[in-house]
Amino acid sequence: MQFLLAFVVVGPLIGAVAALLPAPPGLKGRSPDQAVLRHGVTVTGVILLATLVLAAGFDHDHPSKMQATTDISWIPALDVRIHLGIDGISLPLLVLTALLTFLCALYSYFKLPEGPSPKAFVALVLLLESGTLATFAVLDLLLFFLAFEMVLIPMYFLIARWGGAGRQAAAWKFILYTLLGSVVMLLGLLLIGLKSGTFDMVALATDNGRGLTSSVQVTAVLAIGIGLAVKTPMWPLHSWLPDAHTAAPTVGSVLLAGVLLKMGTYGFVRILLPVAPDGMHTFAPYLAAFAVAGIVYGSLACLALARPGAKGDLKRLIAYSSVGHMGFVLLGIASMTPTGVNGALFANIAHGLITGLLFFLVGAVKDRYGTADLDTLAGATGAALYGRAPRLGGLLAFAAVASLGLPGLAGFWGEMLALFGAFDPAEGLSRPAFLTFMSIAAFGTLLTAAYLLIVVRRVCMGAHRDEPRQIADVQSYEFAAWTPLAALTVLAGLWPAVLLGLTDPAVQKLLAGGKS
Structure with a gap:
């Protein structure tokens, strides 16, 4: 071995x-x-x-x-x-x-x-x-x-x-x-x-x-x-x-979001x-504050990019969403509790799967239309991926609802455990401060749902217009590359114990200072 x-x-x-x-x-x-x-x-x-x-x-x-x-x-x-x-x-x-x-x-x-x-x-x-x-x-x-x-x-x-x-x-x-x-x-x-x-x-x-x-x-x-x-x-x-x-090219974005940020x-x-547990204890409240600021900032930036007339780039929007999602990871770490750190590690894996899939899908949309500009897409496609390329539209909607933390999919558990960790932080950390951070982060989840649903509505829905240019639906090689990510997103959401069973004993030992 x-x-x-x-x-x-x-x-x-x-x-x-x-x-x-x-x-x-x-x-x-x-x-x-x-x-x-x-x-x-x-x-x-x-x-x-x-x-x-x-x-x-x-x-x-x-x-x-x-x-x-x-x-x-x-x-x-x-x-x-x-x-x-x-x-x-x-x-x-x-x-x-x-x-x-x-x-x-x-x-x-x-x-x-x-x-x-x-x-x-x-x-x-x-x-x-x-x-x-x-x-x-x-x-x-x-x-x-x-x-x-x-x-x-x-x-x-x-x-x-x-x-x-x-x-x-x-x-x-x-x-x-x-x-x-x-x-x-x-x-x-x-x-x-x-x-x-x-x-x-x-x-x-x-x-x-x-x-x-x-x-x-x-x-x-x-x-x-x-x-x-x-x-x-x-x-x-x-x-x-x-x-x-x-x-970045599509695969560069997938690797950057899915792996390098971790x-x-x-x-x-x-x-x-x-x-350095004493040093972390000193900086934990500041880390949590920056984390929740990132959650809200990332979500507001995405909302600004998603509104009509903003000329928002879809790849840029997904990038800003990563700032928010990684904020939940940092909040879990800042709680310095087994619950929070396990949530952070789970959210890391979930973000890699879901955001990797999102960048693949946005890259495919950009290849087909020559742009990732939301206003152009909503106009050129008649905001109707469901009608023009139903499998591609369905996968984009699936990845979006997974990213917003829908229960039953991988994005839910990491964010939920990070919030639980902030609800009851490690001994010596200010609980009122962390309850405030938790409340702000929970508000961030609502903002996340808002911008992702706006994206789905603008890109996937609407009346299908008959145009001479045909739009290819999901190709076989795309299906092969994307299916494992979608399947693992569902598996991790329905069976979180597989991942938590691995991380929890290791986290408990780490926080106890190596003592089993």
């Missing part, structure tokens, strides 16, 4: 290098471009299969225990080790990453975005997958930082070279925001490692901050928290996100909660 986890992390990296090499004569197919795209599907498919085998072999009776571990000395002078392992917190994120990357590779095989060499595109997607999987699997602070940074360059090039209008500016904004946040985060990680004498995340979590003074913990949480908050993204450090999503919140749970 330990070699399997190492293969899952390193496999895409090897695949990225292989993608840049000439295809063997027997594998070229109709063209070298087709061969490299098939290579991308094959590698991501093998990695997905390996993560599923890893999940099947996982000891579900002890999800709080680190499993499939590898621990090799790398830089003895700094005591930096190649330390890998998974528990109930990281396993779902590992599977989500492998699934979304495979679906993006499959989608790109049939619908490659316009841009330079397909070889470079496939290599960048595989490099991005390797960095993301490593982020969720490494157990050393410096390795975590390296993996965290590894994803920036491929995502920058995916936006800058394969994106749409405004891609250069959006790519620069993305890289500058995240790099500046990361510089501050590195200082915090070094502070923890040097003051505690180890960079090992398991040892630090077990110590539970006892080897660090309160002032060191507060400084570390502030520094690391800024870097993680940029990636999450937390209001008001979110402004790179709408531009990046609007300019790296920030994962860092809060894996590093800050167990390693």
